[in-house]
Amino acid sequence: xxxxxxxxxxxxxxxxxxxxxxxxxxxxxxxxxxxxxxxxxxxxxxxxxxxxxxxxxxxxxxxxxxxxxxxxxxxxxxxxxxxxxxxxxxxxxxxxxxxxxxxxxxxxxxxxxxxxxxxxxxxxxxxxxxxxxxxxxxxxxxxxxxxxxxxxxxxxxxxxxxxxxxxxxxxxxxxxxxxxxxxxxxxxxxxxxxxxxxxxxxxxxxxxxxxxxxxxxx
Amino acid sequence: xxxxxxxxxxxxxxxxxxxxxxxxxxxxxxxxxxxxxxxxxxxxxxxxxxxxxxxxxxxxxxxxxxxxxxxxxxxxxxxxxxxxxxxxxxxxxxxxxxxxxxxxxxxxxxxxxxxxxxxxxxxxxxxxxxxxxxxxxxxxxxxxxxxxxxxxxxxxxxxxxxxxxxxxxxxxxxxxxxxxxxxxxxxxxxxxxxxxxxxxxxxxxxxxxxxxxxxxxxxxxxxxxxxxx
Ligand SMILES: [Zn+2]
Ligand SMILES: [Zn+2]
Numbered sequence: 519x520x521x522x523x524x525x526x527x528x529x530x531x532x533x534x535x536x537x538x539x540x541x542x543x544x545x546x547x548x549x550x551x552x553x554x555x556x557x558x559x560x561x562x563x564x565x566x567x568x569x570x571x572x573x574x575x576x577x578x579x580x581x582x583x584x585x586x587x588x589x590x591x592x593x594x595x596x597x598x599x600x601x602x603x604x605x606x607x608x609x610x611x612x613x614x615x616x617x618x619x620x621x622x623x624x625x626x627x628x629x630x631x632x633x634x635x636x637x638x639x640x641x642x643x644x645x646x647x648x649x650x651x652x653x654x655x656x657x658x659x660x661x662x663x664x665x666x667x668x669x670x671x672x673x674x675x676x677x678x679x680x681x682x683x684x685x686x687x688x689x690x691x692x693x694x695x696x697x698x699x700x701x702x703x704x705x706x707x708x709x710x711x712x713x714x715x716x717x718x719x720x721x722x723x724x725x726x727x728x729x730x731x732x733x734x735x736x
Numbered sequence: 737x738x739x740x741x742x743x744x745x746x747x748x749x750x751x752x753x754x755x756x757x758x759x760x761x762x763x764x765x766x767x768x769x770x771x772x773x774x775x776x777x778x779x780x781x782x783x784x785x786x787x788x789x790x791x792x793x794x795x796x797x798x799x800x801x802x803x804x805x806x807x808x809x810x811x812x813x814x815x816x817x818x819x820x821x822x823x824x825x826x827x828x829x830x831x832x833x834x835x836x837x838x839x840x841x842x843x844x845x846x847x848x849x850x851x852x853x854x855x856x857x858x859x860x861x862x863x864x865x866x867x868x869x870x871x872x873x874x875x876x877x878x879x880x881x882x883x884x885x886x887x888x889x890x891x892x893x894x895x896x897x898x899x900x901x902x903x904x905x906x907x908x909x910x911x912x913x914x915x916x917x918x919x920x921x922x923x924x925x926x927x928x929x930x931x932x933x934x935x936x937x938x939x940x941x942x943x944x945x946x947x948x949x950x951x952x953x954x955x956x957x958x959x960x961x962x963x964x965x
Binding site for chain 1: 740741742743744745746747750751752753754755756758760762763764765766767780781782783787820836839841844847848851882892893894896897899900901902903904905906907908909910911914915918919923924927928931934938942943945946947
């Protein structure tokens with residue numbers, strides 16, 4: 519079971535694929551246009567050949583970034599009770615929890631519903647915009663890595679479900695009015711989901727590494 | 737646009753990247769030659785290269801045990817207090833679900849029950865089963881194991897639901913003297929449980945499941961594994 523690898527470079531550029539999930543070695547796999555390659559052992563998608571995803575992803579990411587501002591600053595909901603009213607926005611929950619000295623919960627909420635999604639959108643915009651404008655800088659590589667690594671910790675969609683549950687819990691107790699922030703938030707959620715699902719990371723890596731090798735071969 | 741999916745033929749003689757002395761960069765998907773006993777970095781993207789995640793099983797156990805310990809206070813202590821015209825009404829996670837049932841919101845009660853009780857429980861038991869099945873011969877097919885792991889990775893973040901609900905309620909119901917909702921100590925415990933179970937899942941290397949299968953069939957004639965269903 520010896521695999522002979524020709525060439526002295528550490529990076530193997532021949533047609534060898536390794537499965538991300540089961541480490542199966544596939545040799546001489548032709549990567550065709552407009553198709554996906556699936557691992558025959560575990561079913562993981564090894565490679566996607568889908569082009570022109572970067573500019574579409576950039577459009578969605580920019581839309582999401584524009585929606586971010588009203589989603590954070592405008593009230594998501596207003597509660598009315600006994601003639602008094604109270605507003606809630608994306609960050610007010612974290613601030614209240616911070617005041618009540620629930621630091622872990624406050625930071626966790628702030629990170630997963632606000633900071634991580636914002637940071638990921640900024641990284642995505644930076645990477646996709648740079649590729650579109652044919653600009654290259656070393657920081658693009660780690661930006662895209664970081665974007666990928668933080669994926670799990672941005673939880674905008676879970677927060678949306680949280681809003682629904684909170685409304686149901688309060689319905690019997692008080693009157694709730696949706697605010698402009700809610701619509702901005704919904705638009706933010708939709709466009710950020712589209713920005714990540716539309717994107718083919720393989721295409722981004724191909725583009726980034728192609729630009730990198732112009733400066734120093736890898 | 738629907739794209740065609742190509743599944744290469746599973747070779748007669750299965751060779752893994754590790755056996756061939758290769759290592760995959762999990763970030764940029766470039767294949768490298770593995771240099772043993774050296775700290776290797778991806779020449780393309782700078783990520784650390786490991787044939788398998790280092791210390792995967794021990795780390796997973798550590799996060800898992802910590803999350804199991806915290807799961808107890810998360811469920812027994814007060815997660816939220818509702819003060820309505822000066823009357824305190826503290827509730828636990830299960831208490832909140834029962835309250836929703838009494839209000840007649842069965843669908844929402846079910847969602848909260850799944851996200852805050854079933855998901856963490858299923859996740860902890862699932863990871864434990866996978867870890868045990870690697871150590872002892874537990875009767876479990878590979879298909880079950882892989883599907884379970886993928887499912888566990890996918891559902892984990894949804895248990896943050898209860899934390900978000902508390903933060904929204906605490907911000908919204910904050911009218912002093914009339915109605916006030918505040919978080920309880922179980923919220924900290926529960927939030928930590930969610931983070932720990934997510935860390936447990938991400939420190940586990942799924943390739944170990946296939947290595948295990950391989951070690952058990954190594955002596956068969958063709959070095960051929962039984963097909964994964
Ligand atoms: Zn595979
Ligand atoms: Zn790499």
